[in-house]
Amino acid sequence: MSDRDGSLQLTGTMSGDTGGMGKAGIAAVAAGLLVMLGAACGGGISPMLFMLAGPGLIVAGALAYILPHHLRRSASAQNNGVMFSGATTRGAIAWGLGVAITGFYVLLYWWPQTLAGLIRMFDPLSMRLRGIPADHWFMYGAFYTLAVLVMGARALLKYRHNRYQIIRTLSVIFFQLVFAFLIPATLQLFKQPEFYFTYFWPLKPYYLFPDGVKSLEMAGGLGPFMIRWAVMMTFVATPVLTYFFGKRWYCSWVCGCGGLAETAGDPYRQLASTSLRSWKIERWMIYSVLLFITITTALLWINSAAQGALLGGASRGFADVYGFLIGGIFSGVVGVGFYPIMGARVWCRFGCPMAAVLGIIQKYYSRFRITTNGGQCISCGNCSTYCEMGIDVRWYAQRGENIIRASCVGCGVCANVCPRGVLSLENGPMEGRYNGAQFVGTAEVIIPALNGEPERTRQLRYID
Amino acid sequence: MPTVSASITDFDIMDHVVIIGNGVAGITAARHIRKLSDRPITVISAETDHFFSRTALMYIYMGQLTYEGTKPYEDDFWPKNRIALVRGRVERLETERRRLTLGDGSEIEYGSLIIATGSRPNMFGWPGETLEGVQGLYSIQDLESMERWTAGITRAVVVGGGLIGIEMAEMLYARGIGVTFLVRERNYWDTILPPEESLMVERHIRSHGIDLRTATELREILSDAEGRARAVVTTRGEEIPCGFVGLTVGVSPNIGVVSGSAVECNRGVLVDEYFRTSIPGVYAIGDCAEFRDPRADHPAIEQLWYTAKMHGETVARTICGIPARYARGVWFNSAKFFDIEYQTYGYVWSRLRETEETLYWEHPDGRKAIRINYSKMDGRLLGMNLLGIRYRQDVCRKWVEEGADIGTVLGNLSEANFDPEFHRRYEAEVVRLYNERNPGGAVVVKRKGMLARFFS
Numbered sequence: 001m002s003d004r005d006g007s008l009q010l011t012g013t014m015s016g017d018t019g020g021m022g023k024a025g026i027a028a029v030a031a032g033l034l035v036m037l038g039a040a041c042g043g044g045i046s047p048m049l050f051m052l053a054g055p056g057l058i059v060a061g062a063l064a065y066i067l068p069h070h071l072r073r074s075a076s077a078q079n080n081g082v083m084f085s086g087a088t089t090r091g092a093i094a095w096g097l098g099v100a101i102t103g104f105y106v107l108l109y110w111w112p113q114t115l116a117g118l119i120r121m122f123d124p125l126s127m128r129l130r131g132i133p134a135d136h137w138f139m140y141g142a143f144y145t146l147a148v149l150v151m152g153a154r155a156l157l158k159y160r161h162n163r164y165q166i167i168r169t170l171s172v173i174f175f176q177l178v179f180a181f182l183i184p185a186t187l188q189l190f191k192q193p194e195f196y197f198t199y200f201w202p203l204k205p206y207y208l209f210p211d212g213v214k215s216l217e218m219a220g221g222l223g224p225f226m227i228r229w230a231v232m233m234t235f236v237a238t239p240v241l242t243y244f245f246g247k248r249w250y251c252s253w254v255c256g257c258g259g260l261a262e263t264a265g266d267p268y269r270q271l272a273s274t275s276l277r278s279w280k281i282e283r284w285m286i287y288s289v290l291l292f293i294t295i296t297t298a299l300l301w302i303n304s305a306a307q308g309a310l311l312g313g314a315s316r317g318f319a320d321v322y323g324f325l326i327g328g329i330f331s332g333v334v335g336v337g338f339y340p341i342m343g344a345r346v347w348c349r350f351g352c353p354m355a356a357v358l359g360i361i362q363k364y365y366s367r368f369r370i371t372t373n374g375g376q377c378i379s380c381g382n383c384s385t386y387c388e389m390g391i392d393v394r395w396y397a398q399r400g401e402n403i404i405r406a407s408c409v410g411c412g413v414c415a416n417v418c419p420r421g422v423l424s425l426e427n428g429p430m431e432g433r434y435n436g437a438q439f440v441g442t443a444e445v446i447i448p449a450l451n452g453e454p455e456r457t458r459q460l461r462y463i464d
Numbered sequence: 465m466p467t468v469s470a471s472i473t474d475f476d477i478m479d480h481v482v483i484i485g486n487g488v489a490g491i492t493a494a495r496h497i498r499k500l501s502d503r504p505i506t507v508i509s510a511e512t513d514h515f516f517s518r519t520a521l522m523y524i525y526m527g528q529l530t531y532e533g534t535k536p537y538e539d540d541f542w543p544k545n546r547i548a549l550v551r552g553r554v555e556r557l558e559t560e561r562r563r564l565t566l567g568d569g570s571e572i573e574y575g576s577l578i579i580a581t582g583s584r585p586n587m588f589g590w591p592g593e594t595l596e597g598v599q600g601l602y603s604i605q606d607l608e609s610m611e612r613w614t615a616g617i618t619r620a621v622v623v624g625g626g627l628i629g630i631e632m633a634e635m636l637y638a639r640g641i642g643v644t645f646l647v648r649e650r651n652y653w654d655t656i657l658p659p660e661e662s663l664m665v666e667r668h669i670r671s672h673g674i675d676l677r678t679a680t681e682l683r684e685i686l687s688d689a690e691g692r693a694r695a696v697v698t699t700r701g702e703e704i705p706c707g708f709v710g711l712t713v714g715v716s717p718n719i720g721v722v723s724g725s726a727v728e729c730n731r732g733v734l735v736d737e738y739f740r741t742s743i744p745g746v747y748a749i750g751d752c753a754e755f756r757d758p759r760a761d762h763p764a765i766e767q768l769w770y771t772a773k774m775h776g777e778t779v780a781r782t783i784c785g786i787p788a789r790y791a792r793g794v795w796f797n798s799a800k801f802f803d804i805e806y807q808t809y810g811y812v813w814s815r816l817r818e819t820e821e822t823l824y825w826e827h828p829d830g831r832k833a834i835r836i837n838y839s840k841m842d843g844r845l846l847g848m849n850l851l852g853i854r855y856r857q858d859v860c861r862k863w864v865e866e867g868a869d870i871g872t873v874l875g876n877l878s879e880a881n882f883d884p885e886f887h888r889r890y891e892a893e894v895v896r897l898y899n900e901r902n903p904g905g906a907v908v909v910k911r912k913g914m915l916a917r918f919f920s
Contacts, residue, residue, distance in 0.1 A: 074672075074803045080638045081527040161803075163886040275538060373882055374857030375770045376798050376807075379488070380520035385533045394536060415884055417528075420798045421805050421854035424882050 021068050028061025040117040048124045055121075055143075059150050066154045075161035079386065079417065087340070088267050094340035102337030109328050112136035129185035141181055144260060148176040151263035158266070164412050164425070168252060172259035180256045193219040195226045198254050200233040202293045203354035208234065209297060209319065210304035239361055245427060246368025247358035248410025255354075257347060260336065261388065262411060265344020269413065272343035272390035279390070282350055282407065289326055290356040296322050326351060345388045349407055359406030367427040368410065369434075370403040372396060376422045383414035383423060397422055402433060478575035479503045481783060482564065484554055484721055488769055489750025490580030491515045492776025493783075494547050500784040505546070506572060508564070510553035511603050514539060518582075519769055521607045522631045526638040531604070557725040559743045576783050579722060579733055579741070579748040580776070583715035583767060585628075590711075592685030597693040598709040601632055610635075610708075617641060617707030621696045623682045624713035625652050627799050630665075632710040633674055634802055644675040644704050646696075648713075651678055658814055660824055661849055664833060665801045672802055685709055717752040717765060730754050732765050737789045739779040747783070749775035759791075761811065768797060794861045795847075804831055807855055810847030810864035812837050820846060823870075823901075825894045827852070834894050838870040845873050853890065854882040874898055874907040 035054040039047075070078060087093040107114050112135075119139045126134035134142075152173040159165030179198040188194050193216055201208035207216075207230040216223040216230075241249045251258045272278075296318045303314075335347030348355050362368060370393070377400070383393035389407045393414045396403045403414075403423070415423040481497055483490040486509035494505050520534040542549050552566040557577075564572045585600020587593050597613040599606055614620065618641060622632045625647030633643045649655060651662040652669065669676050681699040688694040695705045717732030728734050728742035732754030739747045750772040751765070758764040766775075771792060781788040798807045812835060816822055821840045826833045832852035838845050844867040848860055859880040863873055877891040892909070899906040 076800065076803050077526075077638060079528045083524075083530050084527040162884060163888075164884045167886055270533075371882075373854070374796075374861070375773070376796070376857060378519040378769045379517040379536045380523060381517060381529055381533045381536070382520075382523065385529055398536060412884065419523075419800045419805075421807070421882065424854070424884060426885075 019068060022065045025061045025063070025065030028057045028064065030061075032057030032059075032061060036118065036121075039121045040115070042117045042120075047121050050121045051124060055146060059146060062150050063153060066150075067157055070154060070157040076419065078158050079382075082267075082270060088270065090271065090341055098338060098340045101339065102333055105333040105337050108136055108140055109332060115139065126185075129182070130188040132188065138185075141184075144256070145176055145181045147264045148173055148256075148259050151266065152259075155263050155266050159416065162412075162416050165416060168412065169262065171253045172255075172262050175254045176256050176259040179254075180259075187222070192222045193226065195222070196256075197229060198256065200230060200238065200354065201297070202234075202290065202357065203255075203257075203352060205293050205297060205319075205322070205353075209300050211300075238357065239365075242358050242361040243366050244368075246362045246366050246408070246410050247355065248368065248408075248425070250358060251348060251355060251409035252411040257331065257335070257352065258409060261344035261348060265339050265388070268339050268343045269345075269386050269388040270343070271341065272345060272349070272388050274384050274387065274390045274392045276392075279392075282390070285350045286352070286356045286359075286407075289330075289351050290353040292326070293322060293353045326353075343388055343390070345390075345409070348409065349389050355407070355409075362408070363404060363406040365430070367430055367433070368404075369426060369428070370408065370414065371424045371426050372400050372402055373420075373422045373424065375400055376420045378420055380419060382417040382419060386413050386417045388413070393423070401435065404434060475504050476575070477562075477573050480574050481505045481576045481578065482572055482574035483507045483578040483580055484564075485509060485580035485582055485750070485752075486512065486515045486549065487518060487580060487582050487750060487772065488515075489582070489772035489776045490578060492773045493578050493580065493749060493780050494776075495545070496777050496780030497783055498545050498547060500780060500786070503784075504548070506548040506550055506574075508550045508552060508554060508566070508572070510551070510567075511605065513549060513551050514542070516604070518602070521601065521604065522635050525607060525610065525635045554721050557722060557727070559726050559746060562745065575745065577746045578739075578779060578783075579719075579727075579746065579752060580750045580772075581718045581721055581752045583751040584718040585711060586714045586716055587711060588713065590682055590684055592687060592693065593711065595685055595687050595693045595709075596691055597707060598685055598711065600711045600715075601628055602715060610710075614639065614641060614708050619644070619704075619706040620708040620710065621646060621704055621706045622710040622712060623696070624711065625649055625678075626712060626714060627653075628715075629710070629712035630669065630801055632712055633669070634672075636708075636710075637672055637674065637802075641708075642673075642675070644677065644706065645669065646680045646682055646698060647676065647678045648681050649678060652676065654814055656814055658812065658816070658822075658824075658835065658849070660826065661806075661833060661835070661851055662814075664826070664830060664851060665804065665806075667830060668802055668804050682711075715751065715767065717754065719752055737791070738782050738787055739775060739790065740782075747779050749779050762792065766792070770796075794864045796857060796861065804852050805850075805854065807850040807857075808847065809855070809857065809860035810837075810845065812847040812849045823894065823898050825890065825897050827890065832890065834890065836870070836873065836894070838873075842867075843870040844868070845870060855880045856882045870898075871905065871907050875909055878909075 032054050035050060035057060039050040039054055073080065082088050085091070115136055119134050119136050122134035122139045122142050125142060126132060126138050130138070152169055155169045156166060159169065175198050180196055184194045184196055196204065199207070206212040213227055216227050252262055299318055330351045331347045335351065338346050377394070377397040379394055379398045381394055383397060384391070387393050388411060389409060391403070391405050391408060393403055410425055412425050415425060481503050483494055483505070486507045490507055494507050497503060497505055514535055515537065516531065516534040517536060520529055523529040524531055524534065550572070552568060552570070554564050555567050556565040562574050564574065566572065583602060585602050592598065599609055599613070601607065601610060614636065620636045620641050621644045622629050622636070623646045625645070629645065633645050636643045651659065652666045654662040657665065666676060666678070677698070683697045683699050685693050686695040686697065686703070693706065693709050695703050696709055697703050719729050719733055722729060722733055726743055727746055732752050733741055733748035734756050735741055735748050735753045736756055739749050739753060741748050751767045753765070753775065755764050774792060775790065778788050778790045794810055796807070796809045798805070800806065816837070819840050820837050823836045824833065833849070834853060835849040836845065837847045845863050847864065848855065856879070874895050877894060878889060881889055881891060883889070895907050895909055
């Protein structure tokens, strides 16, 4: 349709251009990047100054740039221009950003020493929180949390008209900041094992690997409690909570991967493919990963029970392969690096074994569904376009069917962007949830006298 | 170039169903004929290769959706379902030979023909209505032309205060183009909306900086030296400079395809309740069809998305040998005025009838309202209007259909609420308002316990 070339635009030529505040914001981001460059090259000035000036300028600048943009737009105008901007439609900026983030992950995972200058920048923060100097994982955690905070502020503004979105966004910010950053750091300060209470097997498989359990056992202190927590969350909390709320209690409210996707990844939701082909690939991949991690875990325990006699080092090798392929390349490099190209839920949709487990429960044994409001759907496609999981929501909505898909994370954005208020996330009785409102109205259809039979009347249900 | 995605050969020509128009009516008919039979189906469109959602045109212009995103089905859906798609304009219809001739001279023979050609924007012969930069908004070509004529302009005028008018105003507003909105009525859409709702929408339109002028009509459009619109003159004699004029004064059935044929027309193609026209084997559905004998309080021409779907599904049955008479059922509709969603169920007339009583509640923020109309005589629910609040169609339809008593409706009003979780609910306030006015017959709302609510 549109022949505009928006590949270098950040916001599209919609009402109101980047104002003075936005320009100052971009300038501050640039200055912050320069400071970080200095830090990375081993600038030699105090790390504290670098930390405040580098990330500080970037955060302040990003907020100054992003917030007015969303603040001056009303609820239904928030996605105006998304399809005109190269940044959000795989334009030059998007590819550049994708390569930069992917590259950062490659360095982080395999050549962290190249980031030494940046890591030193976080020493003051790490010393204060953990009592030890920063390492590359601490630096990563700090950046990650900052991204969730800044882009979380953006999401709060963008969705300020929708209380479900506000509360959900506050939830992911809280769980990232407190449970995935401050608590693990504090645990280290008190010489306890570094433990993430919001990650469970199979997303964090190590917690239920023999080695993981053993190391928690040996650590003493809170270690035994952590083992019980890990077992309880995987085997009790996961099925029970998913029965009541669907997988959203985790994927779009608690999980850190989800937290980043819902905040930093929000500008990219329209990039998830809704094609039938991608759905097929998704099913093959995600259940293969689940199978892989389940077999790995089983092998490790069998081997451990047999004191290594059975498999020797083979099962350990299985676990290492999983760690490299799935934990490293998939969840990190591809999962986040490809945000600007494939959308923010690549890992959650194609790879996460936790999502696979939750999805199976959601599909077959849960009270959660997205209800379609009768025959009001006008097939516009906003729901499908902005579904970060690539679910073709419209396919169901336009035939008046409820939407119950294993991959749905319950973010609620389909309901938010629908211009006719057709969709609503609900928990209710399992009975009848698959065919909640299967008509676009009812009409009395009269079957006329035919072949000697008298005229009959019958309710015709318009299905789609 | 015609796009044929499935070859049509080797069949009895009398089985061949040809549908003119790939909008929602025609496509729904095609899909349901395929569900019910193996008959060869051909859909002809002059507009696009594939079915897209016309209602989403505005979102393409505003940059929320791509054209691809407005297609409800993937492109290979059609060959998979053996529905042949032909791109072309029908130039001639010969009903006695059951034959169509397309613009490129090719001919298509049919056994059954469904005319589903939709609407076209009304023009009332205003001076200057054919100038460049003056147009309606209905087709994808209209959108392309709007894209072209609004590029780089700073002011536009939209004429006509219906649903397309306000959509066009929102589109232009989204592009940072100043809009003057001329509305003939005393208040916006007050032929449909009761005064309170109409005024609320008016306030909301103005809050976006739209220059809304009610009780004002278009007198003429002025041209610049190049034959392009440069200003409009209103019936009040004001001249308003602008680079673009949107004419959104309703649509009429697009029946050019049957002109010169034997098919009988009035404003639309005349049909009975089976969508049969005056010629055997020829049917008409959707916006272009006009009922010969519409039921009481039913419009003769239904121009809605959902009615088009119902028409398509009904005619598919008739064509496949299970004749079905169309009866729409309880009226409903929904729209959106900038940020305010609107839903209506049953009948809420713009002016209250003598036999009707109304209960109108409005939120102090002036952006949410609930109206419930019921019969003075027996308290039977007649209809509801919702602004800024979503209600459940299923529940409202059932109440209207059964003629539920106002007491029952109010006592169970929270069941009808469809707003997202954690949103504030206003049903209690509506009931309080009713009870204040009817101290004798106060409604008591039974509350469910916490646990019961959790498990229900």
